[in-house]
Amino acid sequence: MSGLTPFMSAMGAVIWKDLRAEWRSREVISAMLVFALLVILIFNFALDLQPNVRAGISSGVLWVTLAFAGTLGLNRSMAVEKDRGCLDGLLLAPVDRAAIYLGKAFANLLFMLLVAFIVLPVYGILYNTNMIIPGLLLVILLGSEGYVAVGTLLASMAVQARTRDILLPILLFPVAVPVVVSAVKATGGYLAGLGWEEIQPWFTLLVVYDVIFTSVAFMVFDSVVEE
Amino acid sequence: MSYLIEVRSLVKRFGAKIVLRQLNFTVQAGEFVALLGPNGAGKTTFLRILASLARPSLGEVWVAGFRLPQQAAHVRRRLGVVSHQPLLYGDLSAEENLRFYGRMYAVPQLGTRINEVLELVGLAARRRDLVRTFSRGMQQRLAIGRAILHDPDVLLLDEPHTGLDQDACDMLDGVLRQIAGQGRTVVMTSHDLARVEDLASRFDVLTAGRITASRSADGLPRDGLLAFYRQALEVQRNLQGAVR
Numbered sequence: 001m002s003g004l005t006p007f008m009s010a011m012g013a014v015i016w017k018d019l020r021a022e023w024r025s026r027e028v029i030s031a032m033l034v035f036a037l038l039v040i041l042i043f044n045f046a047l048d049l050q051p052n053v054r055a056g057i058s059s060g061v062l063w064v065t066l067a068f069a070g071t072l073g074l075n076r077s078m079a080v081e082k083d084r085g086c087l088d089g090l091l092l093a094p095v096d097r098a099a100i101y102l103g104k105a106f107a108n109l110l111f112m113l114l115v116a117f118i119v120l121p122v123y124g125i126l127y128n129t130n131m132i133i134p135g136l137l138l139v140i141l142l143g144s145e146g147y148v149a150v151g152t153l154l155a156s157m158a159v160q161a162r163t164r165d166i167l168l169p170i171l172l173f174p175v176a177v178p179v180v181v182s183a184v185k186a187t188g189g190y191l192a193g194l195g196w197e198e199i200q201p202w203f204t205l206l207v208v209y210d211v212i213f214t215s216v217a218f219m220v221f222d223s224v225v226e227e
Numbered sequence: 228m229s230y231l232i233e234v235r236s237l238v239k240r241f242g243a244k245i246v247l248r249q250l251n252f253t254v255q256a257g258e259f260v261a262l263l264g265p266n267g268a269g270k271t272t273f274l275r276i277l278a279s280l281a282r283p284s285l286g287e288v289w290v291a292g293f294r295l296p297q298q299a300a301h302v303r304r305r306l307g308v309v310s311h312q313p314l315l316y317g318d319l320s321a322e323e324n325l326r327f328y329g330r331m332y333a334v335p336q337l338g339t340r341i342n343e344v345l346e347l348v349g350l351a352a353r354r355r356d357l358v359r360t361f362s363r364g365m366q367q368r369l370a371i372g373r374a375i376l377h378d379p380d381v382l383l384l385d386e387p388h389t390g391l392d393q394d395a396c397d398m399l400d401g402v403l404r405q406i407a408g409q410g411r412t413v414v415m416t417s418h419d420l421a422r423v424e425d426l427a428s429r430f431d432v433l434t435a436g437r438i439t440a441s442r443s444a445d446g447l448p449r450d451g452l453l454a455f456y457r458q459a460l461e462v463q464r465n466l467q468g469a470v471r
Contacts, residue, residue: 006333013330021318024357085312088280089373092314093331094303226282 014103143183237286261427307374317359364395
């Protein structure tokens with residue numbers, strides 16, 4: 001670790017801590033996974049999808065599932081810090097607080113991608129759709145990154161409130177509308193077999209959203225967690 | 228005279244409520260100051276400001292030669308903080324918790340330092356056990372280990388005896404005596420006069436957002452702290468009565 005900058009070392013420590021704690025407790029992953037699988041199962045029975053409308057609707061179902069499961073994970077990830085006063089422990093460390101933010105966000109992204117990795121094959125079987133498309137996997141990566149970038153920041157705000165469980169979705173969903181909409185459209189495009197020129201605008205919007213919101217969250221995290 | 232902690236005319240407001248009112252406070256290197264006071268006097272808020280976890284509304288706060296909040300990162304490197312909550316992760320072992328915080332503080336030769344700290348707080352045999360399996364007393368001892376891991380100049384303790392049974396309190400006091408014996412500067416808030424009487428070298432009373440009385444432990448008669456504390460509260464009540 002001596003070769004790393006203090007920033008990278010602190011960020012790495014936060015990621016290591018989150019992954020290690022999750023490996024032991026499996027609290028975040030199991031809650032997200034059970035929720036995600038139940039949602040796609042319920043939608044599968046509730047919606048009688050014709051092949052011609054399947055691509056348009058199932059992409060929405062997929063992203064609603066991932067977004068809701070992601071919110072569960074984001075809430076739990078920050079609640080762990082708050083419950084035992086560990087957030088104060090993090091803030092007392094003499095490191096750039098952006099490193100703490102990036103560490104938390106990266107760990108949250110790994111949890112969300114792991115859930116997506118497990119959910120996708122199940123989803124493909126239930127909806128009789130091929131989900132293993134390289135472009136689609138990239139959309140899931142970019143969409144998850146944007147959602148987690150803004151979600152980690154808002155979760156660190158919401159965790160200070162008594163009503164944190166309901167506050168996070170209220171804060172997060174309006175801000176995450178662009179990333180969810182563009183992810184749904186790009187996913188729908190890949191599932192419908194559309195050409196790159198029709199998917200590209202949504203893809204570009206995803207990239208732009210990710211860059212802007214990750215940068216903004218990186219810059220304002222210190223002010224958000226300051227009392 | 229240079230102080231390790233120097234606070235001048237500190238005011239802290241939460242909206243319209245004023246918690247600290249023109250508070251002045253100084254601590255020399257090596258002192259063990261017990262900050263006494265009733266509930267709601269502002270002790271925790273004051274310690275959070277010293278720890279750089281809250282911003283002063285007005286006034287000057289200097290710790291180890293650095294001003295807060297402007298030079299907070301420098302102050303944090305020189306501070307160890309213990310609060311009622313352990314600030315530890317239940318799903319990590321004692322050693323893993325220390326390793327995590329050691330990396331956050333860039334502690335050199337971390338493995339050796341972790342061994343030293345676990346020996347000091349008497350948890351070397353439980354190093355691989357998860358913190359959530361620890362008793363409250365063991366968690367608090369590990370919290371002190373976490374706070375001194377990076378060898379800070381100043382240790383801030385906010386009611387560290389809260390929720391501990393008699394044996395756990397005695398063990399904690401033993402650890403605190405060892406730490407104070409190493410020449411570290413300690414500021415500790417407490418309600419438990421009997422406990423701090425044997426630990427501290429100075430007693431300050433914080434009431435209604437101000438330090439209203441202060442005295443050295445030298446020459447304090449046995450059980451004299453209770454009389455000193457009651458007198459300080461009485462003076463404050465009389466002052467408030469006169470103002471009204």
